Amino acid sequence: NTQRIYTFGDQGTSFNRTLESYLEAPETIRIQKGKSYSFYPYKRGAFLNKWLKNLTDLEEACFELAPEGVGIYIYLKKKFNGKTRRLSLADVGYGTTPLVSMLVRIELMICEYLQKEDTKGVLFIEEPESNLHPNLQAKLAEMFADAITNYPIKFVLETHSEYLIRKLQTIVATKNVSADDISIYYMANPDAQKRAINEPQIKQIKIKETGGLTAKFGTGFFDESTILSTELFRR
Numbered sequence: 001n002t003q004r005i006y007t008f009g010d011q012g013t014s015f016n017r018t019l020e021s022y023l024e025a026p027e028t029i030r031i032q033k034g035k036s037y038s039f040y041p042y043k044r045g046a047f048l049n050k051w052l053k054n055l056t057d058l059e060e061a062c063f064e065l066a067p068e069g070v071g072i073y074i075y076l077k078k079k080f081n082g083k084t085r086r087l088s089l090a091d092v093g094y095g096t097t098p099l100v101s102m103l104v105r106i107e108l109m110i111c112e113y114l115q116k117e118d119t120k121g122v123l124f125i126e127e128p129e130s131n132l133h134p135n136l137q138a139k140l141a142e143m144f145a146d147a148i149t150n151y152p153i154k155f156v157l158e159t160h161s162e163y164l165i166r167k168l169q170t171i172v173a174t175k176n177v178s179a180d181d182i183s184i185y186y187m188a189n190p191d192a193q194k195r196a197i198n199e200p201q202i203k204q205i206k207i208k209e210t211g212g213l214t215a216k217f218g219t220g221f222f223d224e225s226t227i228l229s230t231e232l233f234r235r
Helices: 014-024 045-056 096-114 132-150 162-173 224-234
Strands: 058-065 070-080 085-087 121-126 153-160 181-186 202-206
Touching: 014 058, 014 070, 014 096, 045 058, 045 096, 045 132, 058 096, 070 096, 096 121, 096 132, 096 153, 132 153
Parallel strands: 121 153
Antiparallel strands: 058 070, 070 085, 181 202
């Protein structure tokens, strides 16, 4: 939920607890010797602010303890006529809240696993495209690709976004991510009577090195736009 202050204690949500953990993470992380990452040391918030800026018109996220000691304020920096102002998260629109929440959680996992040896964190995200413009849904794919390529983190994403899938295909085709790093599982209707003949409920689909798919999605996903356009043309 969008709040002006995210309180501590039992009354808080999972996001409140994530914020607490984020502020407890070290501000500077010394990467262990032997790691192949290009940055050293790592500054907490680097990934978060990079993608907040790439995905929105915001410059930076700031997290501050409330003077009363009961919670955390979230401020976002934004430029107006060449001047930078700080806005409360509650004042920048509801769609920004889930995006900031997701970026904070990814950042927290990056900070955690950069300090571990030879292991990667796995983050499950449900519908990351919620409340986002189609263009931003596609850009999310670039953000996930950056994370899995440059940081010790992997994702399991549940999505209905055609734009996210198409952008992942493009990213593989341009060699920014290996085809072996992405696998798609298409979930069809659990009722076999409502699926095509011999179509399994769960189908694995890989992205080829050229960006193509090894199997077709079920009806109503990629083809829905074409169906509607054809119907409109006929009228």
